[in-house]
Amino acid sequence: MPKPKVAFYWCASCGGCEETVVDLAEDILGVVAQVDIVLWPVALDFKYHHLEALADGEIAVTFLNGAIRSTEQEAMARLLRRKSQLLVAYGACAHLGGIPGLANQFDREDILRSNYETASTVVNEAKTRPQAVTEINGFRPHLPELHQVVRALDQVVDVDYFLPGCPPTPELTKAAVAAILSGKLPPKGSVLAPDTALCETCPRRATKPADVKFTEFRRPHQQLLDPQLCFLAQGVVCLGPATRGGCNAQCPAGNMPCTGCFGPTSRVQDQGAKILSSLAANIAGRTPEEIDPVLQGIPDPVGTFYRYGLPASLLRRRVDLPTANAP
């Protein structure tokens, strides 16, 4: 029997998800022995036309990491969807939009202008920008274009499973691969991680106060953090209560609060709204004069509460940005 074909692909991402695959260490050899890798641009040399030549559905499973931000990424997502029986959104960016999704607070034109013209490290007097089509010596090379909106993978194509995390842990990756190879899969659309909040597995859980009364919010760099005490008891914003567990609480174990990369549990639609609700409701004051100074300790609510999930949030994007894409 031929080995099942597997593809790995990356879109708008940092490469950290690829690292996790490598972090499988010796276990990756076991996986490689059982499958036939047909695409993995970060590690092996395949050409896109090899992919095009495959029959539809010939790939057993594709792990795609990164958000969808450019026309090329969108085309690859569509192509891989067509060629794959299972498409797994791998990591926070493909799952929720991720860090690149924070660009949904800004207009594309402002982003391009900053990157190619006004940033202090840029020297570009001719104001040259990459063009979708250029004419050079009679050739017409094409370049991908940036979309107006950054999207999670399931906002572009149908997705079978989601592996959360920035990046997903090797353990979850291994469990997912094993489940796929053995055909023991949960219902389509599942997030392949436990469905309980991070606090459940946090080593600091015993010190979580039943009644937190915030009198100030402090950021991690503003004080020495107690290595055992619940971050909320220290007045530090921790997204643990509104974030799915399954990461082995690596950040709290490393004395940093949770920033929410696993996204919400299945019972929550909007992670940012939920953690805002929980944190704010537990402020000590009863008048705006008492409450507002405490809230000033969270200077950037969007960046704090939607760090990994703005595109997948209820509002998706800053709502007053221009919409015309003029393709």
Add this chain to the structure above:
Amino acid sequence: MNAPAANAPAPAWTPRIVAFFCNWCTYTAADLAGVSRLKYAPNVRVIRLMCSGRVDPQFILEALRRGADGVLIGGCHPGDCHYVEGNYKMLRRFGLLQRMLADLGLAPARVRLEWISAAEGERVKTVIDDMTKQLQALGPLNLPGKFADWDQEIAALEQELAAHVPEETEAAHV
């Protein structure tokens, strides 16, 4: 509902407000406004909750996302909450939510918090009329329309790919 005749002019836009009123004060006040036959703008859809402290910020975002132009939250005056603390919880969430919504491009007038006691039927009328007027001036939010607009860039490539001939462009990669 009767479908409007094809040649009838489109009705002029007026704002849609989703209101979350607490059972003990503001909803009772809205009842009082009704019993007292006060006339207020018909732009509001009232949802009764037990307490303003039950208003999850997700409800507010969901209402806006589904096409509301504004969201009004009504609760008991400070000190009067039937559950002692509920309206304070709403007040604390509201400050941060307003800041976050401003960062996401929403005008502050679109989400409003009011304390209205069971005896203040007149205040229900004043607040709804006033908010309707403010939203009328702001114009439609129309998030469902915006989402559809944003996603046109996705639909565009879908159509392009449907017409795409692989051999032509892929030759460049060999």
